[in-house]
Amino acid sequence: MKIPTEVLKVLADPRTIIDRDALHIPFQVPAPLYERLKRTFNHMGGKWDGRKTVRAFVFPHDIETFMRDSITAGEFPSRYDVGWYATPPAVVEQILTLAGITDKRPGLVTLEPSAGIGSIAGPAVARGAVVDVVEVDEHRASVLAGHAAYRRVVHGDFLQVDPLSYETGFQRVVMNPPFAEELRHVQHALKFLGDDGVLVSVLPSSITWRTDSAAVAFRKMLADNDGELLELPAGSFSASGTNVRAVLVVVPTMPGHTIRNHGWHLRQPKQLGLFAA
Ligand SMILES: C[S@@+](CC[C@H](N)C(=O)[O-])C[C@H]1O[C@@H](n2cnc3c(N)ncnc32)[C@H](O)[C@@H]1O
Known part of the structure; x- marks a missing residue:
């Protein structure tokens, strides 16, 4: 608001x-x-x-x-409009640690696809990552663009961004997507990961028990790919003015995985020029 x-x-x-x-x-x-x-x-x-x-x-x-x-x-998270809230520093710390983004390994090419004002992306840059960001809200995107810390700032709907608009896959994706469409965002974000990449995202804790087909398929994808769901303690987001109950999901891409990541998209017949344009 x-x-x-x-x-x-x-x-x-x-x-x-x-x-x-x-x-x-x-x-x-x-x-x-x-x-x-x-x-x-x-x-x-x-x-x-x-x-x-x-x-x-x-x-x-x-x-x-x-x-x-x-x-x-210029806004605050509201009970009536949960579009934006900043991830608190303690949760950001966990996300970056799980993603292996540390100053001991600088240069990891990283995507934050719903970056808000950079509460995760900024600390990732501070740890030496090379960070690209996407944000749909015009004002927040302008806050990101004003920092000059990011390699590329896209103002737009991440779900409409083509993974192949990036030449190579990302080594890391870190995110806290809008909870209204969180699984779509994470599934789309996986398309941007390179081989041997890691995605770490905040998700609502309902993903651990929901029985709808999207949630069931998501948990199967995690099980098939050595993914993990890690419970965050109650109150983890209270410093951001919201009581969301959340988990962290960690998804690695590795040889033999079933994830349709950036490399998979690049290897499709259309990309290989096997069809006439
Ligand atoms: C819960 S906030 C988190 C912001 C940031 N990731 C953080 O951790 O502080 C979710 C953000 O996603 C943005 N967002 C919502 N839909 C989006 C979309 N389709 N594409 C890109 N960003 C989107 C919202 O504007 C908001 O800034």
């Missing part, structure tokens, strides 16, 4: 103090603006604590990263 401009101004005011779980505004604001602030912070999960020793909006979790990400994005 967009943060109203006047609320953003207060958040970005150097006098505003964001300290662990509390937001202090130590200056007078007009009553209508105060009401606006209160509505926005309530919506974010904060409550006004008027005790003399506190006098702050207090949240049920540490908000330093949450507010930094929300101010950068």
Whole structure:
């Protein structure tokens, strides 16, 4: 949900103090603006604590990263619109470690196909990966493009991106896709992996028990390819203002795998020029 401009101004005011779980505004604001602030912070999960020793909006979790990400994005994750929330640093750390993206192995060519404002992609670059990003939202894509950290920034719908628009497959894919279409996103992302690649994604924990055909087929694909599902503790995303229950999925590509990855697409008769155009 967009943060109203006047609320953003207060958040970005150097006098505003964001300290662990509390937001202090130590200056007078007009009553209508105060009401606006209160509505926005309530919506974010904060409550006004008027005790003399506190006098702050207090949240049920540490908000330093949450507010930094929300101010950068100009929006915050809302109970009513779960399109965007930033992956918290502790989960990002796990994703990158599982993907083997470390500063001891710099240069891993990596894709983040629903990159938001770069909460996973940025730390991957910091560990020495060469990162390409895709993001459908215009504003978030412009935040990514403004960083100059990424090799290629695509503003568009990842599900419409052709894997063969990239010359070679990626060594790593790291992602936290929109949960409305998460399996489509992961399945499409697998098409971008090279041989000996690894994909690590956040998924809703319902993937571990859902009985619909897409979920069953997905779990079979994991079983056939030495994939893994790793439960994340409850509250792993609370620092991002959301209570989603999630798991991490790890999918390697290796000799004998059944995944239709970048190499598989490249070897198709059409790509080999066996058919007239
Ligand atoms: C849950 S957020 C996660 C953002 C980022 N991956 C992170 O971990 O912080 C999902 C992101 O996917 C983006 N998204 C949704 N549909 C998309 C699509 N079809 N193609 C590319 N990005 C998409 C949303 O705009 C949002 O920024």
